[in-house]
Amino acid sequence: MDKPTFTPRVFSGIKPSGGLTLGNYLGAIKRFVDMQGGEFETIYCVADMHAITVWQDPEELRQATREVTAGFLASGIDPESSVLFNQSRVSAHAELGWLFNCVARVGWMNRMTQFKDKAGKNAEKVSLGLYAYPSLMAADILLYHATHVPVGEDQKQHVELTRDIAAKFNHDYKVDFFPACEPVIEGPAMRVMSLRDGTKKMSKSGESDMERINMTDDADTISKKFKKSRTDPEVLPEEMEGLANRPEARNLVNIYAALANMTGEEVLAEYGGQGWGKFKPALAELAVEHLAPISTEMKRLMDDPAEIDRILAKGADKANEIAQPILNKTFEIMGFVR
Template sequence: MGLSKSIMFSAIQPSGKLTLGNYIGTISHWMHIQDMYNCIYSIADLHAITVNQDKKLFQQNILDTLALYLASGVNPKKSIIFVQSEVQEHCQLNWILNCHTYFGELIRMTQFKQKSKINPNNINIGLFNYPILMAADILLYQSDTVLVGHDQIQHVELARKIAKRLNFLYGQVVTVPKIYIPNKNGSKIMALLNPIKKMSKSDSNLNNIIFLLDDHKCVVKKIARSITDSDNKIFYDTVNKPGISNLLNIYSSLTGTSISVLENMFVNTTYKNFKLLVTQSILDILLKLQEKFFYFKNKKDYLRDILDIGASLAKKEAQKTIQKLYNVLGL
């Protein structure tokens, strides 16, 4: 890893199909930032087992996630890409951080409360402990910056608090990471039929979600059905016009055009024509992404080689932090 660049960490679970929200919030930025940072990209499979997984599908999802990374422009010669469970130091640091985190801090995590309601029959300790493992992921690599979606800000804030606590107790042993959200509006893409909640791959209504591997007809249908309002005026107002505001966020994020410019562009545009333009902006991205994805998906040996090399490189960095902490703890 180049000494002149700071370290950027980011991770995504291989828990199923990735969404347009995942792409806009994080993945679309990875290609550009890898020239500015030493980037470490993790496929967070340990986080994914807080819910039961089918073994074969799970293993395929891991490789498919890597294929999507590559299709999105992540270069394994520039960045470290690895599977979380293949670097055991994540679990080692997780236990150390458990012993430096308070119950009251975890009970306040909003995602735990939300996910507990979604699946009340499987409120396991892993789900409760999830933010500490995430903190371990980040602190293990002395990450200067963490690229996350809006919904993960609270977890990174906890990681920062734990890092400061460790440094207070033992000296400068870990880096206190900064949060990086490249696009404040685009980092939080909302559900198409219920634009007051985040677009999530776990949503029971698939019409709320655009998946990165949705075909042409599916994208057209989902955007056509997306909720708007009745006054047929296009401007950004998340309180009174959440549906239109969400579509503006999507269009702005995918085209790189500011929302204020779009409001002027679409002042005389009907909702129907606006939705057609949003649909086309999505398809322009997804069809190219899908072509590259299926190219990489069929190269399993190549994908496995990338992960093997990535795990080896990640492990070298991780061991430095573990050794430093073992020394100050007397382990």
């Protein structure tokens, strides 16, 4: 029997815990916008159910969900071209997540490095949700028969788990129902590092606000943070190999490349041999040009939460239209009386 052909479809999401940073923008949202309106159907969600794997203050969760939505919209996600919704509005995510809990194996979960990193020495005290959330993430993706998943390098393992769950389901029930989705990992700044320590990922929870660019920062703040970012005394090299042991320098070159839609090599062809006194002001100007309009639009959107909620509700209706038939067919394949 011929293998089924699946509609080229992108699915990805962002967890609303803390504020959005430049890392979220370059590593995820900018790519989401770039994939919109092309060869793929694009489905993007605010992954609020993933957020509660660790404690969330209810009011802060509501605020963060709307802020992530505002970030999507201000960056160029068009709710008429893409499906945009918050995960908890589509109950099929939780339902398929449970079904996949019964397909996934404990050994697979034990290999998930992010759980080990997040749980640390307190693994016995964290929520069951934090342990099992890769199964819910697989449900998020496969609920829409997504074929491509834009993710950062640190999420690649979860997409591989999703492929394992799809393959086991198809094998166990002798069907070709779920596709083998592909992770999409590309670009010069898939992992944006701290402006104070180039060996650490830029984080919402870092101690100093100066180590990150928040998507709500205004033009003056963005410029100040880049101009005061940590560097080293050497000039910029003319080739990327020259940045091998210079994490802060490599980070700033990669950020410039991503914002300018250039390669790192192209950036160094322009700035190689020059000092930070020229490069950092140029980076600051480029960042302000790209990011300040986004932060301004985010503020405007956040002043009208009812409109954000309306957009999310409309997106959830569209998501349900795709998800519900796939969930119903999954129940049927597994033998449930419906």
